Amino acid sequence: MVKRRIPVLDIMIDAVTMAEAVKIVENFIAEQRTRFVxxxxxxxxxxxxxxxxxxxxxxxxxxxxxxxxxxVWAARYHQYAMPERVAGYDLVQQLLAKSARSGYRVYFFGGAPGVAEQARTWAEARYPGVNVVGVRDGYFTAQDEPEIINTIKLCKPDILLAGLGVPKQEKWLTKHLNELNVPVAIGVGGTFDVMAGVVIRAPLWMQKANLEWLYRLLSQPQRALRMLALPRFMLKVAVAKKD
Incomplete structure (x- = not known):
């Protein structure tokens, strides 16, 4: 499919549905080239x-x-057609379900010690047959990186899920993408924490009402400073439209 990219404060976002995003990732796997999501x-x-x-x-x-x-709001505010939100957590669940059916090899990299293992246990219970070929926590030094890269390469995943936090995961994955030689590498933030039960995701009605940010703020008040990015983002988007 031909993707359409939409600018949001000069960052290009793909206008895709969940079904389209899953299909694109599956195409990446089939092509067997290194891709970053x-x-x-x-x-x-x-x-x-x-x-x-x-x-x-x-x-x-x-x-x-x-x-x-x-x-999604910012794109629509500037009169661009953004079909829907494609939550990273939900994309991961779709891909794990695909792994259970199609045998895609998945590697979990990130989270505090023990979290990735708990996430794998949860995934194996929810998606019988899911092919999680390895896990590794996100606590490491530069000296550990060659061993981490070698281990991932030996596991030969089709999909590498990295939950190292933003922007560390994006920078680490793109720096080592060619060495890793994985068809698809995705930065997934706190996805493993949710899967492991360390963090509870907002109820579905709050997700649908676009209030997941409020739930995170109420349940994790320590995030208050980080959450200030949202009103600043909205103000910057509004000012950009006037310009």
Whole structure:
């Protein structure tokens, strides 16, 4: 399919549905080339405003899904047709279900010690037959990187899910993408924490009402400073429209 990219504060976001995003990732796997997928929300877009390296990574990514409701709102506010939010967590669940049916090999990399293992246990219970070929926590030093890269290569995943936090995961994946030689690498933020039960996701009605940010703020008040990115994002989008 031909993707259409939409600018949100100069960061290009793919106007795709969930079904289209899954199909694109499956095509990437079939092509057996190294591809990078980013999950862009308002916080990431705001980081990119002051981090040119991150901005360049996002604009060169093979697929940038509209992970946050704020990104979808911004696109529509500027009269672009953004079909729907494609949450990174939900994309991962779709791909794990595909793994159970099609045998795609998946590697979990990230989270605190033990979290990736818990996420794998949860995935194996929810998606019988899912092919998680390896896990590794996200606590490491530069000296550990050659061993990490070699281990991932030996596991030969079709999909590498990296939950190292933004922008570390985006920078680490793109720096080592050719060495890793994986068909698809995706930065997935806190997905493993949710799968492992460390973090509880907002109820479905709040997700549908675009209030997931409010749930995160109420359940994790320590995120308050980070959450200030959302009103700043909305103000910047509104000012950009006037310009």
């Amino acid at each position: 980013a999950t862009a929300n308002a916080e990431m877009v705001m980081m990119a405003q002051t981090d040119p390296v991150l901005a360049g990574i996002l604009n060169r990514a093979d697929l940038v899904i509209p992970d946050g409701a704020g990104v």
